[in-house]
Amino acid sequence: MIEIKNITKQFGKLKALDTVSANFTEGQAISLIGPNGSGKTTLIKCLLGMVIPDAGTIHFKGSDVTTSCDYRRDMGYMPQIGRYPDNMRISQIFDMMIDLRKNYTTQLDEELINAFDLRKQFDKPMRTLSGGTIQKVSACLAFLFDPSVLILDEPTASLDPVASEVLKNKVLKEKNKGKLILMTSHILSDLEEMTTDIVYLQDGKLQFFKSVEALKAATNEQRLAKAIASVMSKGIQVQMNGMNGNGHTPPSPKEFSRTVNRREMTIKI
Amino acid sequence: MKIIRYVLYDILRSRMIIGYTAFLLLVSAALFATETNASKSILNLLNIVLIVVPLVSIVFTTIHYYNSYQFIELMLAQPIERMKLLLSEFLGVILSLSAAFLIGIGLPVLLFSADGSGISLLISGILLTFIFSSIAFWVAAITQDKAKGIGVTLLLWFYFSLIYDFIVLFLMFTFSDYPLEKAMLGFTALNPIDLGRVFVMLQMDVSALMGYTGAVYKQFFGSALGMFFALGVMIMWAVVPLFLAIRVFKKKDF
Amino acid sequence: MKNSIIVLYLFLPFFAFGKTIKVVAGNSIRQAIATAQAYDTIEVKNGYFYENQLVINIPLSIIGENFPIIDAQYQNEIFTIKAHDVTIKGFHLMNIGKTATIDWAAVKILETRNVRVEGNHIENAYFGIYLSASHNCWVENNFVTGKPSEEQNTGNGIHAWKCDSLLIKNNFVKGHRDGIYFEFVTQSSIERNFSTGNIRYGLHFMFSHNDTYTDNTIRDNGAGVAVMYTRHVTMLRNHFDHNWGSAAYGLLLKDISDSQIENNTFNNNTVGIFMEGSSRIVIQNNQFHENGWAVRVQASCDNNVFSGNNFTSNTFDIATNGSTMLNKFEKNYWDKYEGYDLNRDGIGDIGYHPVSLFASIIEQMPHGMMLLHSFMVNLMERAEKIFPSLTPEDLIDNQPVMKPISQKDTPQYVN
Numbered sequence: 001m002i003e004i005k006n007i008t009k010q011f012g013k014l015k016a017l018d019t020v021s022a023n024f025t026e027g028q029a030i031s032l033i034g035p036n037g038s039g040k041t042t043l044i045k046c047l048l049g050m051v052i053p054d055a056g057t058i059h060f061k062g063s064d065v066t067t068s069c070d071y072r073r074d075m076g077y078m079p080q081i082g083r084y085p086d087n088m089r090i091s092q093i094f095d096m097m098i099d100l101r102k103n104y105t106t107q108l109d110e111e112l113i114n115a116f117d118l119r120k121q122f123d124k125p126m127r128t129l130s131g132g133t134i135q136k137v138s139a140c141l142a143f144l145f146d147p148s149v150l151i152l153d154e155p156t157a158s159l160d161p162v163a164s165e166v167l168k169n170k171v172l173k174e175k176n177k178g179k180l181i182l183m184t185s186h187i188l189s190d191l192e193e194m195t196t197d198i199v200y201l202q203d204g205k206l207q208f209f210k211s212v213e214a215l216k217a218a219t220n221e222q223r224l225a226k227a228i229a230s231v232m233s234k235g236i237q238v239q240m241n242g243m244n245g246n247g248h249t250p251p252s253p254k255e256f257s258r259t260v261n262r263r264e265m266t267i268k269i
Numbered sequence: 270m271k272i273i274r275y276v277l278y279d280i281l282r283s284r285m286i287i288g289y290t291a292f293l294l295l296v297s298a299a300l301f302a303t304e305t306n307a308s309k310s311i312l313n314l315l316n317i318v319l320i321v322v323p324l325v326s327i328v329f330t331t332i333h334y335y336n337s338y339q340f341i342e343l344m345l346a347q348p349i350e351r352m353k354l355l356l357s358e359f360l361g362v363i364l365s366l367s368a369a370f371l372i373g374i375g376l377p378v379l380l381f382s383a384d385g386s387g388i389s390l391l392i393s394g395i396l397l398t399f400i401f402s403s404i405a406f407w408v409a410a411i412t413q414d415k416a417k418g419i420g421v422t423l424l425l426w427f428y429f430s431l432i433y434d435f436i437v438l439f440l441m442f443t444f445s446d447y448p449l450e451k452a453m454l455g456f457t458a459l460n461p462i463d464l465g466r467v468f469v470m471l472q473m474d475v476s477a478l479m480g481y482t483g484a485v486y487k488q489f490f491g492s493a494l495g496m497f498f499a500l501g502v503m504i505m506w507a508v509v510p511l512f513l514a515i516r517v518f519k520k521k522d523f
Numbered sequence: 524m525k526n527s528i529i530v531l532y533l534f535l536p537f538f539a540f541g542k543t544i545k546v547v548a549g550n551s552i553r554q555a556i557a558t559a560q561a562y563d564t565i566e567v568k569n570g571y572f573y574e575n576q577l578v579i580n581i582p583l584s585i586i587g588e589n590f591p592i593i594d595a596q597y598q599n600e601i602f603t604i605k606a607h608d609v610t611i612k613g614f615h616l617m618n619i620g621k622t623a624t625i626d627w628a629a630v631k632i633l634e635t636r637n638v639r640v641e642g643n644h645i646e647n648a649y650f651g652i653y654l655s656a657s658h659n660c661w662v663e664n665n666f667v668t669g670k671p672s673e674e675q676n677t678g679n680g681i682h683a684w685k686c687d688s689l690l691i692k693n694n695f696v697k698g699h700r701d702g703i704y705f706e707f708v709t710q711s712s713i714e715r716n717f718s719t720g721n722i723r724y725g726l727h728f729m730f731s732h733n734d735t736y737t738d739n740t741i742r743d744n745g746a747g748v749a750v751m752y753t754r755h756v757t758m759l760r761n762h763f764d765h766n767w768g769s770a771a772y773g774l775l776l777k778d779i780s781d782s783q784i785e786n787n788t789f790n791n792n793t794v795g796i797f798m799e800g801s802s803r804i805v806i807q808n809n810q811f812h813e814n815g816w817a818v819r820v821q822a823s824c825d826n827n828v829f830s831g832n833n834f835t836s837n838t839f840d841i842a843t844n845g846s847t848m849l850n851k852f853e854k855n856y857w858d859k860y861e862g863y864d865l866n867r868d869g870i871g872d873i874g875y876h877p878v879s880l881f882a883s884i885i886e887q888m889p890h891g892m893m894l895l896h897s898f899m900v901n902l903m904e905r906a907e908k909i910f911p912s913l914t915p916e917d918l919i920d921n922q923p924v925m926k927p928i929s930q931k932d933t934p935q936y937v938n
Contacts, residue, residue, distance in 0.1 A: 316898075
């Protein structure tokens with residue numbers, strides 16, 4: 001469904017994505033993981049056309065995404081930090097989005113709106129909302145047009161446990177309908193139950209892209225989090241096992257945290 | 270282009286545009302009320318229009334762009350083309366600024382002095398609105414930081430309204446021994462504010478004061494060709510920065 | 524002695540009881556003139572006459588009734604008056620011929636005296652009324668309109684050369700080269716004429732001393748009024764209106780001296796008064812309103828006095844190309860003056876510099892006018908008011924009047 005070929009993106013001196021290639025297909029629920037600043041959000045934004053790659057191509061259902069914006073009709077996006085016009089009310093945001101996209105959709109999926117009981121707050125202006133409520137709005141908007149691809153950037157980051165659970169159920173349900181789900185998160189346990197595949201990014205490079213089963217088998221770990229931690233510490237081994245490696249050596253944990261911190265300083269552009 | 274509707278809605282909510290309209294209306298009403306000679310009012314109005322319209326257009330547009338950043342981000346993830354999005358923003362801004370101008374200056378002018386000079390004042394006011402909005406979009410598309418963007422646009426306004434003319438004056442002093450008529454024509458075309466001013470002044474007969482330079486101007490701008498040239502150059506001033514803004518915007522990362 | 528001769532001439536027609544010859548349509552005016560005796564009257568009834576070259580060698584009164592039309596069909600001129608005591612009255616004279624060599628006119632007066640031209644309509648003439656080397660003539664109540672073409676192919680409306688003691692009164696002149704043209708004309712009076720739409724000057728005179736111009740209106744002419752090489756000019760209560768164009772003046776004074784310019788109005792002229800090489804002129808109680816420049820004084824002018832004038836709504840009040848001013852400005856009203864009057868005597872406590880910074884820049888660099896009304900120039904003018912020392916000229920009106928001077932308050936010239 002989505003073919004990513006050798007995309008590279010550089011912000012100043014920082015390589016946010018370095019020749020990343022991957023194919024995503026229907027029915028997959030893919031977790032994009034990696035340390036802060038490893039290029040997860042950049043990759044997502046490339047898929048959405050919000051960031052233009054310096055090199056490489058992205059095809060969606062066989063056609064190049066740079067030729068037309070129409071492929072986004074099939075996408076629902078929930079940003080990491082939803083940002084909305086301050087002086088609009090929630091209802092107005094929904095009305096506007098429906099108005100702008102209604103030509104492309106027959107059926108609106110309002111299941112999440114009901115599940116979150118968001119209608120109670122419809123009259124509130126966006127600027128008065130808490131981070132959690134904004135996330136709920138973002139989630140509802142992502143699912144509203146029943147898209148075949150769902151891109152969720154840190155979906156559960158600021159949701160309360162109840163809302164988080166509601167969202168997870170929804171994601172699971174959509175996945176089972178055969179949709180492609182792309183998520184980023186660094187809280188692994190959150191994703192574990194829905195994930196089918198893991199993409200691990202570091203320093204803009206794709207370290208591996210493997211199904212959960214294969215990962216668990218390779219690391220002899222039953223729990224995903226442990227499996228990944230194991231990969232992170234024994235990166236070389238994993239790569240030597242042929243897991244989509246490209247000869248890159250992951251830094252030691254100490255080095256790693258240092259690079260992360262530096263990255264956090266510089267990535268805020 | 271449904272987006273324009275939301276852009277307009279957003280602009281109208283900010284009330285800045287209503288304040289602008291009221292200000293222009295107040296100024297023109299005051300000028301027409303205190304001055305019995307309509308052409309004198311037009312001249313005074315011209316002085317105000319040439320300062321206020323570029324300033325408000327460029328600053329308002331810049332602020333609007335930065336304030337709409339969230340909206341733009343939201344729209345970008347939707348099946349909407351970037352060019353359409355930016356054009357909608359542009360149209361929304363110039364529609365509301367032009368409406369404010371037409372109500373604030375246009376109505377009084379049409380009521381009290383709907384002659385050649387009045388109409389040309391309106392034309393150049395509208396064109397200046399387009400031009401400075403378009404320049405603001407370009408600056409804002411390039412500059413990520415809001416404060417920096419507003420600073421740059423203010424500097425540009427200052428340059429076009431004041432510094433440029435000082436430079437021209439300086440050049441005139443320096444090269445006073447050379448025939449400068451044609452050069453002056455070029456200098457005028459390089460600053461939309463000067464172009465707008467000369468365009469209106471030639472309709473007002475002030476050109477007789479300008480002696481030989483004025484005669485050259487009158488001969489040039491008085492002809493249909495010159496008129497089209499002046500309008501054409503002003504439209505270029507609006508289109509080129511907008512085109513550049515679109516080019517930057519299309520490649521911009523959010 | 525001279526006056527008594529004038530009186531004698533005036534009464535001469537009454538002493539000579541001539542007979543009256545009537546001319547009706549179809550008859551010949553030329554024949555009537557040929558048969559007439561000195562001091563006869565020829566009465567021409569209403570009709571259309573194709574005649575030209577009517578030369579008058581004896582004193583005659585030729586009177587038209589209800590404006591009979593004499594059409595020269597662009598051949599030659601109509602009346603050529605070589606005799607004294609001739610009156611031409613009440614005709615509609617039209618279509619005078621044009622040549623490059625001879626100044627054909629509807630009425631030409633040559634080397635004579637006591638000629639009256641009054642109440643005629645003159646249409647499409649090369650020259651309208653042409654006086655040459657004559658004296659004591661009256662030109663009154665004529666209505667002269669031409670169709671102007673290029674300057675060299677158009678004659679003057681009322682043209683006088685080397686004359687003395689003329690009275691040019693109540694004429695309307697339009698569409699000629701110069702409305703009224705005087706060269707070497709002295710002791711004459713020009714009153715209540717209206718000169719408009721002439722392609723060069725509305726009024727133009729040179730070497731014409733001791734003439735008086737009162738109550739004329741000169742409007743919308745190519746270049747306004749030009750007065751050159753003359754002494755003792757008196758100009759009172761004239762209106763110089765809307766002489767607008769890149770080379771137009773309300774009044775151009777070139778080498779004029781010992782003259783008076785009082786109670787005139789200068790409205791909407793590119794330059795109200797342009798003075799060059801002029802001395803000892805009193806310019807007093809005039810209105811300068813909405814001119815580009817109210818007054819441009821070249822450095823070659825000296826000992827002129829500007830007093831009691833109103834300067835309102837002019838783009839520039841005074842401009843000069845000189846650095847020292849030998850002329851005097853006092854007690855004028857300047858609407859741009861922003862001084863104060865603490866002792867309330869009606870006179871501002873600080874002087875007014877009528878030459879603005881921008882005006883003096885323009886004198887040096889005419890191209891600078893392109894910046895007129897720009898923000899920069901407006902700021903410059905603002906700055907000047909706050910720091911008067913920015914103004915370069917030492918030209919100053921030390922007693923600027925706080926309120927406009929009403930013309931009623933000033934002594935009116937009485938005829």
